[in-house]
Amino acid sequence: MKLLSRTLLDELAAKAAASPRARAHHNIHATPADPVQRFVVAACGDSYFRPHRHRSRSELAVMVRGCVDVLTFDERGRVTARYGVGDGTDSIAYETPQGVWHTVVPGADGGVFLEIKEGPFDPATAAEFAAWAPAEGHASVPTFLEWLRSAQPGDTPPA
Numbered sequence: 001m002k003l004l005s006r007t008l009l010d011e012l013a014a015k016a017a018a019s020p021r022a023r024a025h026h027n028i029h030a031t032p033a034d035p036v037q038r039f040v041v042a043a044c045g046d047s048y049f050r051p052h053r054h055r056s057r058s059e060l061a062v063m064v065r066g067c068v069d070v071l072t073f074d075e076r077g078r079v080t081a082r083y084g085v086g087d088g089t090d091s092i093a094y095e096t097p098q099g100v101w102h103t104v105v106p107g108a109d110g111g112v113f114l115e116i117k118e119g120p121f122d123p124a125t126a127a128e129f130a131a132w133a134p135a136e137g138h139a140s141v142p143t144f145l146e147w148l149r150s151a152q153p154g155d156t157p158p159a
Contacts, residue, residue, distance in 0.1 A: 002028060004040060009065055009112050012042035016110065021136065022047035032121035040064065040114050043106040048145050051077070051103040051130040054096070059117040061085075061104075062093040066111030070094050071148060073101040077132035077157040086111055101130055105148050132157050 008026060015024035022044035029038050041061075043049075051073055067086030074080055085091045086107070096102050134140045147158050 004028070004114075008040070009042065012040060012112065013044075013110065016042040016044050016047070029119070032119070034119045036116065037119040037121055038114070038116050040112060042110065042112045043068075043104070044110045045106050045108045046145070047106050047110070048136060048141050049104045050136055051101055051133040052127040053101045053130075054098055054117070054127055056098060056125065057118040058095055058098050059115060060093065060095045061113040061115045063087070064112045064114055066109055067107040068111045068113070069105040069107075069149075070096070071103050071105065071151060072096075073103075073130070075101070077101075077130060079151045079153050079155045081153055082151070086113075103133075103148065105145070 012024045012026055016022055023041060025039050025041045027037075027039045029036065051071075063086035065087070067084060067088055070083045070085055071079055072081045083091065083094060085094050129135070134144050143158065147155075151157075
């Protein structure tokens with residue numbers, strides 16, 4: 001039996017706060033070869049998830065604490081939809097279909113979610129990152145993240 005405690009969430013939040021990526025995760029599955037990947041992700045409010053897509057699998061995320069906005073995009077980076085998920089919203093989870101460009105923008109107080117997706121994990125094919133979005137660590141990330149926080153359907157990324 002595996003139990004996920006509130007203490008684990010607190011520990012993950014502390015690890016996220018100390019991480020350069022402002023997030024931390026805890027694997028529930030045993031190995032990357034497992035056919036179902038299950039993990040908990042804690043993200044601080046300033047964590048940047050570079051827009052990406054998964055060509056061969058969908059993903060399901062259930063909010064456990066806090067809230068996030070999930071944005072979807074077209075091929076050029078134009079926002080196609082924005083969804084609030086978690087505390088203070090009508091939704092507790094989201095499923096992103098395979099092939100859809102998307103990102104997660106944590107609320108100011110961050111968020112913790114359980115993510116489930118098909119395995120096995122292959123780092124070469126796990127995610128395709130959007131060329132129109134800066135890579136993690138790039139100097140333009142703070143400006144891009146600010147744009148993501150307010151971007152609405154129809155908006156295009158800053159040049």
